[in-house]
Amino acid sequence: MFIEAMECPNDEFSGRRFYVQSDEMLRAILATSAAYALVNPHKSMVGAGPDTTAGRQAEEQAHTLEVVSQSAHALRDGFAAARSGRFEAGTLGPIADNISDRIEADPDVFLKVTRLKTKDEGTYVHSLAVSALMMRLARLLHYDEDAVRELGVAGLLHDVGKLMVPNAVLNKNGGLDTDEKRLMRTHPELGYRLLRDQGGVSNTVLDVCRHHHEALDGSGYPLGLKAGQISREVRLATVCDVFEALTSARPYKRPWETRDALNWMFERGHLFDKKLVIRLGSIFS
Incomplete structure (x- = not known):
């Protein structure tokens, strides 16, 4: 069938005036917030030529949605294995490869798709998005592929x-109280200890897990490290993590526009590496 219009924001689904040509395209449409789509039955019957650009965009989005x-x-299975002491870091390599392919294909489409996450899968899709951003940024900074x-x-x-923070805190509507904030701030150290005790996890992975909430001026947590104590890899992770959090919908806030998030981070050079913020911004059209 030929779709004339979708009743949803352009930044959620950019396709307009296109043929639905596959089940993947249909799934991409169903994943949006649109309650209605305007179908042109005449064009659907006569088989008028499709809008190939919109069709390609829809297929790209559908493929990315499936991979995510x-x-x-x-x-989720990997996190469960870590919690039970059966974790093997090597099992995550193929996941990283798959999402890296998707963000390399189209960073804007990848970020749009990850915005569709539900409350239950929020932590997992957030981690996928941060991982993909880190790999894309690392390639821009000329890291070799093993490091990427x-x-x-x-x-x-x-x-x-x-995993050790109650869902009631993770998914709370509204701001956290003092005790809940204190509990949330334990997650980097808890994650670090969990991975350290598993064995076979690289120092880079351990450092990112433990220090991704540190800030250049020493105001971060859990250790209050300052600029000279924070590695470039951790700085890279922090920039990607905060950007993804700002541009995602959360129970307590609306998503920020990409430009607004990047500007906000750039203006806070006492917290974030401004050079990395600039390079991150170059990823998006």
Whole structure:
């Protein structure tokens, strides 16, 4: 059938005036917030030529949606294995490869798809998005491919400590109280200890897990490290983590526009590495 219009924001689904040509395209449409789509029955019957650009965009989005969904389920299994002491870091490499392919294909589409995460899968899809951003940024900074993949795994695992934080706190509507904030701030150290005790986890992955909430001026946590004590890899992870959090919908806030998030971070050079913020911004059209 030929779709004339979708009743949803352009930044959620950019396709307009196109043929639905596959089940993947249909799934991409169903994943949006649109309650209605305007179908042109005449064009659907006569088989008028499709809008190939919109069709390609829809297929790209559908493919990315499928990869993100499968990767989120695989990451959930990886987190469960870590909690039970059966974790093997090598099992996450293929997940990193798959999402790296998707963000390389189209960073804007990848970020749009990850914005569709539900409350239950929020931590997993957030970790996928952070991982993909870290790999894309690392390539821009000319890291070799082994290091890129290691950073991808680090991104996947940076929030594994949230397994020990109650869902009532993770998914709370509204701001956290003092005790809840204190509990939330334990997740980097808890995740670090969990991974350290597993064995076979690289120092880079451990550092990213433990220090991704540190800030250049020493105001971060859990150790209050200052600029000279924070590695470039951790700085990279922090920039990607905060950007993804700002541009995502949360129970307590609306998502920020990409430009607003980048500007906010750039203006806070006492917290974030401004050079990395600039390079991160170059990823998006």
